[in-house]
Amino acid sequence: MTIERIETKQRMSRIVKHNGTIYLCGQVCADASKDITEQTQTMLDKVESLLAQAGSSKEHMLSATIYLKSMDDFAQMNAVWDAWVPEGHAPARACVEAAMARDVLLVEISVVAAEK
Numbered sequence: 162m163t164i165e166r167i168e169t170k171q172r173m174s175r176i177v178k179h180n181g182t183i184y185l186c187g188q189v190c191a192d193a194s195k196d197i198t199e200q201t202q203t204m205l206d207k208v209e210s211l212l213a214q215a216g217s218s219k220e221h222m223l224s225a226t227i228y229l230k231s232m233d234d235f236a237q238m239n240a241v242w243d244a245w246v247p248e249g250h251a252p253a254r255a256c257v258e259a260a261m262a263r264d265v266l267l268v269e270i271s272v273v274a275a276e277k
Contacts, residue, residue, distance in 0.1 A: 167215065176215045178276070182223070183215045185272045193265040197234040200267045201241040208272055217274045219245070222252035228259040228269040238268055 168175035177184045188207045190200035212218055229238060235256065246252075252272075261269065 176211055178215060181276045183212065183217050183274045183276060185211050185215075185274075187228075187269045187271050189266050189269045193263065193267075197237045197267045198241055201238045202245075204268060204270055205241065205245045208270060212272070212274055215274070216276050218277065219274075220247050220250045221275045221277060222246075222250070222272055223275055224253040224273045225255075226271045227254065227256040228261070228271075229256060230259070230261050230267045232258045234267055 162180055165178040166174040166176070167178070173186045175186050185208060188204050188211070191203035191207065193200065195203070209219055212221070227238065227242075229235060238256075252274075259269075261267070
């Protein structure tokens with residue numbers, strides 16, 4: 162069983178593949194000066210790009226863990242999430258309130274997916 166690590170640095174790999182399963186490191190937005198809607202959308206765009214790079218897609222997500230700085234943003238984040246996830250392909254999901262690595266970050270996601 163081979164483990165493939167993509168874009169590996171000292172602390173983490175952006176993508177790890179093992180036995181047909183793809184693990185993405187935590188993804189945040191492209192521009193932390195934006196509101197929760199924009200942060201969520203650009204974060205999900207990054208997830209989609211990484212999944213494609215790894216040989217998968219959002220239709221193949223198995224699980225997602227979403228971290229929100231404040232549960233006050235839950236409804237706005239979910240509006241973006243619901244529009245992004247293809248109907249019938251929702252992964253197992255958890256959403257928790259958490260302190261972020263940088264104060265300006267409002268949302269982060271960790272995703273596990275199957276290869277196509």
